[in-house]
Amino acid sequence: SQTIHQWPATLVQPVGSPLSLECTVEGTSNPNLYWYRQAAGRGLQLLFYSVGIGQISSEVPQNLSASRPQDRQFILSSKKLLLSDSGFYLCAWSVSLLYEQYFGPGTRLTVT
């Protein structure tokens, strides 16, 4: 069966510091991968998605970037965090861009 991991679960970082969140999927090959951000009490905002290694599409221009160095690894990064980057970050995978997504447990990021 497929599983998706995210770490860390919780992160507190000062403004201006770098960020690296990692997501890995097990039990499937060539998944579509996604990064979402969820502000408190709100819906999901799609940040990036990837249909293959090295292929990244950005949905919202901002202070973040994503990379996919391996088939089942998706990384969300920032060189300098802003206060507005605080939120709950979710990674997900799917077989196709049209099919249902399966989500990781999320990372709660607080920028102080």
Place this chain on the structure above:
Amino acid sequence: AQTVTQSQPEMSVQEAETVTLSCTYDTSESDYYLFWYKQPPSRQMILVIRQEAYKQQNATENRFSVNFQKAAKSFSLKISDSQLGDAAMYFCAGDDKIIFGKGTRLHILP
């Protein structure tokens, strides 16, 4: 795509009763999928139910069913025999790369 709209920010239902959560969407695609996700307090997103747009029959998963009206672009979720564990945020979603609505917070009253 497109938009997904959930017009009910919060709803409450008595335990064991039935509740319907509303969702409308807009798409130019002829073939697409629609989903309902549940996000409990743990914030883990869980797929509740899936509907394929080309299928006339409404999807059902145990106590969860949908009322899919393709012409009206409406996709509501019905929860029967509501249980305390159903308390969560519910998100309607669909279309290319999955567009999410803003969610409906469901409270279950004991």
